[in-house]
Amino acid sequence: MKRGTILLLNNIAIRFNKKDFEYDVYSLVKAFYPHAQVTMFYEGEEEPEGAYGMLLLVAYGSQEICLAVEKDGTEIFRQQVAVDYEKDRPETKNVLKRLVYGALCQVTGKTLPWGDLTGIRPTKIPMKLLEEGWKNTQIAQYMRETYGVSNEKTALAITIANREKALLQDLDYENGYSLYVGIPFCPSICLYCSFGSHPLERWTKRVDEYLDALCKELTFIREEMGERKLTTVYIGGGTPTTLEPEQLRRLLSHIQTTFDFTWVKEYTVEAGRPDSITREKLQVMKEFPVTRISVNPQTMNQKTLDVIGRKHTVEDTVNIFHMARELGFDNINMDLIIGLPGEGKEEVAHTLQEVENLHPDSLTIHSLALKRATRLNLFKDKYEEMSFENSQEIMEMTQQCARNMGMGPYYLYRQKNIAGNFENVGYAEVDKAGIYNILIMEEKQTILAAGAGASTKFVFEHGTRIERVENVKDVNNYILRIDEMLERKRVGIEKYLNG
Ligand code: SF4
Numbered sequence: 001m002k003r004g005t006i007l008l009l010n011n012i013a014i015r016f017n018k019k020d021f022e023y024d025v026y027s028l029v030k031a032f033y034p035h036a037q038v039t040m041f042y043e044g045e046e047e048p049e050g051a052y053g054m055l056l057l058v059a060y061g062s063q064e065i066c067l068a069v070e071k072d073g074t075e076i077f078r079q080q081v082a083v084d085y086e087k088d089r090p091e092t093k094n095v096l097k098r099l100v101y102g103a104l105c106q107v108t109g110k111t112l113p114w115g116d117l118t119g120i121r122p123t124k125i126p127m128k129l130l131e132e133g134w135k136n137t138q139i140a141q142y143m144r145e146t147y148g149v150s151n152e153k154t155a156l157a158i159t160i161a162n163r164e165k166a167l168l169q170d171l172d173y174e175n176g177y178s179l180y181v182g183i184p185f186c187p188s189i190c191l192y193c194s195f196g197s198h199p200l201e202r203w204t205k206r207v208d209e210y211l212d213a214l215c216k217e218l219t220f221i222r223e224e225m226g227e228r229k230l231t232t233v234y235i236g237g238g239t240p241t242t243l244e245p246e247q248l249r250r251l252l253s254h255i256q257t258t259f260d261f262t263w264v265k266e267y268t269v270e271a272g273r274p275d276s277i278t279r280e281k282l283q284v285m286k287e288f289p290v291t292r293i294s295v296n297p298q299t300m301n302q303k304t305l306d307v308i309g310r311k312h313t314v315e316d317t318v319n320i321f322h323m324a325r326e327l328g329f330d331n332i333n334m335d336l337i338i339g340l341p342g343e344g345k346e347e348v349a350h351t352l353q354e355v356e357n358l359h360p361d362s363l364t365i366h367s368l369a370l371k372r373a374t375r376l377n378l379f380k381d382k383y384e385e386m387s388f389e390n391s392q393e394i395m396e397m398t399q400q401c402a403r404n405m406g407m408g409p410y411y412l413y414r415q416k417n418i419a420g421n422f423e424n425v426g427y428a429e430v431d432k433a434g435i436y437n438i439l440i441m442e443e444k445q446t447i448l449a450a451g452a453g454a455s456t457k458f459v460f461e462h463g464t465r466i467e468r469v470e471n472v473k474d475v476n477n478y479i480l481r482i483d484e485m486l487e488r489k490r491v492g493i494e495k496y497l498n499g
């Protein structure tokens with residue numbers, strides 16, 4: 001292919017002289033050019049087919065990194081930096097990321113709110129430094145200078161890390177474990193869903209069989225984990241409240257009789273979709289020590305709900321929320337998504353006002369992530385005329401709404417291809433923060449996960465090493481191959497318990 005003949009900035013190539021750090025460079029380029037197709041190749045290989053508008057040339061040896069950027073065949077950036085690759089690989093990676101970030105800021109005239117941080121857990125950095133005894137001001141300076149994080153995001157990450165540290169203080173998380181229970185069915189599949197959830201109507205007849213396998217796995221976990229302390233329980237999905245009241249009772253009762261609840265600090269049922277929640281199901285939950293539930297509107301605009309394929313009304317959300325309050329639920333979370341098709345400032349402002357009127361105990365703000373395996377992505381041409389808007393201003397509106405309800409931020413994570421390169425933030429009132437969310441995001445505690453598609457995470461050596469054991473995603477396979485899932489877990493648990 002002849003370089004420089006056609007200028008297509010939705011087509012970018014990166015050439016490396018060797019294999020290392022490719023993903024870090026790729027993620028940064030994607031953060032600046034989220035809609036571009038980014039292709040990577042290596043020196044000596046044939047250049048990729050097709051025209052590209054920009055080429056990044058990354059070359060590093062043991063003492064030096066060199067980065068050049070060509071646009072339309074002309075070199076527009078070149079810089080060399082000294083490193084010690086053999087002795088300090090992590091620092092070499094930081095230097096390379098800074099170099100790429102600086103080049104792209106120069107080329108685009110833009111900076112990113114999270115600077116060159118590409119990982120999904122930005123609070124891990126301040127958390128680690130706090131544990132090492134650093135002061136907030138020192139951490140702020142380090143984050144700004146090392147990663148180019150903006151003042152707002154630095155403050156947000158440090159505030160959250162401090163709150164998390166305080167919340168985890170009273171928890172013996174290293175000697176305990178948490179339990180995740182997955183119900184992979186939903187009343188309908190949302191346009192943006194990337195969880196691989198299954199439409200309930202197709203599986204109604206097999207839900208009991210699914211519960212048989214799930215209960216078997218839960219019993220197995222309890223037996224294998226022995227006397228290790230269970231600290232939090234999270235039932236998620238999918239939508240757990242797609243279970244009929246009797247099925248829900250069966251599951252909650254099995255959990256109750258199988259596990260020792262002496263040390264359980266939090267028990268969440270992510271009820272989620274208002275179209276699946278009924279008074280009877282809420283009453284079933286009340287028969288058990290469930291401490292926290294979610295009623296997730298995502299938006300309070302009916303038009304958007306219809307577009308994204310959620311088969312409930314705004315009124316359903318309001319009614320279910322009041323019903324849950326009436327039945328005594330005093331820790332209710334609500335999830336919202338920013339950047340939904342057709343939604344801008346005005347629509348978000350309306351949603352926030354409606355949520356404020358209800359006043360949940362915690363609020364989770366997600367920025368829409370355009371993932372590959374979603375209907376939204378598959379049919380993106382169809383939705384192209386609709387705006388997908390997110391901005392710092394909208395993020396600040398959500399922050400203000402949380403503040404108006406007396407909430408502060410307590411956990412944060414990022415996703416790949418997130419709208420506007422923003423973040424997901426959980427806000428909560430004092431004492432209403434979701435402990436499980438912190439444990440999973442900060443990778444502080446081992447989480448045993450049961451159900452189709454559930455991913456168990458073993459945390460070794462104070463979070464410095466993580467090993468995962470995955471269950472198959474497909475419900476039919478999960479049911480048929482449950483013994484194989486147990487065997488996978490047995491191997492993982494044995495390794496974990498033996499250190
Ligand atoms: S409720 Fe959640 S899991 Fe279910 S389809 Fe919608 S996005 Fe997917």
